[in-house]
Every structure is written in C-alpha cells, then in structure tokens.
Amino acid sequence: MDAFERAYHREKAARKQAEDELETLSREIYQKNEELSELNADLLRNQAQLVQSEKLATVGQLASGVAHEINNPLGFSLSNLSTLRDYVAELTKLVADEQRLVTDQTKLMLEDLPILIEETVDGLHSIQSIVNDLRNYSRDAGDQFSQTDVEACIGSTLNMLRNQITPEFDIQVSLDNLPLIDANPGKLNQVFSNLIINAFQAMPAGGEISIDGEADADGLIVRIKDTGPGIPDEILSTLFEPFHTTKPVGEGTGLGLSICRAIIVDHHQGSIEARPIDQGPGTVFEIRLPTSQA
Secondary structure, eight states, X not given: OOHHHHHHHHXXXXXXXXXXXXXXXXXXXXXXXXXXHHHHHHHHHHHHHHHHHHHHHHHHHHHHHHHHHHHHHHXXXXXXXXXXXXXXXXXXXXXXXXXXXXXXXXXXHHHHHHHHHHHHHHHHHHHHHHHHHHHHHHSOOTTOOEEEOHHHHHHXXXXXXXXXXXXXXXXEEEOTTOOOEEEOHHHHHHHHHHHHHHHHHHOTTOEEEEEEEEEOSSEEEEEXXXXXXXXXXXXXXXXTSTTOOOSOTTSOOSOHHHHHHIIIIIITSOEEEEEEOSSSSOEEEEEEEESSOO
16 A cells, blocks of 8 residues: 555545544534523523512512402492392382382482492492402413503502502602503513512602603603612612512512513513612612514
C-alpha cells in the first residue's frame, strides 16, 4: 500500500470517527432538548398552580367578609318574604270572605307590597352579584384571553372587597372611556384585588385609595394609589421578587406581588412598577397593558 492509499484510509477513518462523534453529540443534544422541554412544561404547570393557590388564599381572606355581605341582604330579603307571605294570606282571606270594604290595614298592605318586592329583588340581585364575582375570581380560567373591560374588572373587585371599605377609607375611582383590551379578566382581578388589599393593610387607621386610568398609544394605564406610609427606597428594587414581604411571619406568603408581576408582564406583555407619590406620603402602582396580544 503506497503512501497515498494509507493517507486516504486514515482520512476515511478520521471522517468516520468524526461522523460517529457528531451523531452521538446530536443524540445527546436531542435528549437534552427533550429534557429541557419537559422541565419547561413542569415549570409552567407549577407556575399556574402557584398563581391559583395564591388566588385561593385571597379567597380565604375574603370569605368572612363575603359571608357578611351575603348575610345582610339575605336577612332583609327573608324578612320581606315572610311579611309578604302574611300579606298574601290576609288578602286571600279577604277575597275568600268577599269583603268589599277596604280597611286601613288593607290599604297599608297594598302600599307596602311594591316596596317589599322591590327591596327583596334588589337584595337577591346583590347576593347574586357577590356570588358571581367571587366565583369568577376563584375559578381558574387558564390562559384564555377575551375582549375585557378593565373598568368592569375593578368594579367587580371592589364589589368583593366592599366589606373592607369601612367609613375610614375613601375610595375614588376615575376610569372613564378606557378601551377594551385583549386580556384574561380573572387574572387581572387577581392583580387588582392584591394591590387594593395591600393598600388597605398599609393604612390600618384608614386613608384614601384612588384608582384612575387612561388610554395611551399602545393600550391603557391604570394607577392604584394609597396615602399610606409609603415604601422605603431600599425595598422598591426587590418589591416584586418572590417571597419578599414586610409582613410579620405567618401573615403573608411574599408571593402576591411577584405573581402580580408574572400576570402583567409574562401573561399580558405589559408592565407594572411601584413608586412613591410625588407629593405627600403614599405609594402608586402603575400598570400598563397593551390593547392586543401578539
């Protein structure tokens, strides 16, 4: 075998070895990609479970207040229905006895009937609204997006929280003419409720919460302001990190604001930031949301 043939066989063997190594490396890369895909899928599932768990934790906080809000209209609705039942029985008796004389008691009952019915219907509608808002908030809507009225979302959130809106708190809302946006209303409600609850907790003696919004070139801006003591500058940079909390041990998971950031930034391609109010104490959370999702 001459030198040329030997060189040819060496090159052929080297090429074969390189092809084998490349094939092995390709299989390893493919396997690693499969493992990364599985890990990413697990991460997304865990993130969704975490968001839902935090939402249900908030539902637990709201439960006692919602029960009170339901109990109040339910109480007077039942009382009205009891009175209506007595009125109907008395009127039925009068008709059965063919009494044509209209007494003062009969006049009073006839005057009360429309009022009792209207109050009862309003009370039952109030219960229905509270239950629907809580049900829509607590359910897991997945990643479904739809044309969403942000003003209606905030109204629904305030309806759920109204037991916490005591006379010590002044709530100002200015959200006129906001455009509809592509969003997940359940997840937005979770963000709004978290920020408003935080504002309540920052002002245990009461204060003012203002919620305003406006349209911009890309979508809309919503600001939630409170007149609490404010957030120290050294905390602002880590405010949205997981497990960051200024609450005592056992009173907060430290996940609320990080989940708010994930919902706004990761799920809705928007932004959220916190900063001090320009004049006076307090904090403003500013949320920017695009009109449509790419």
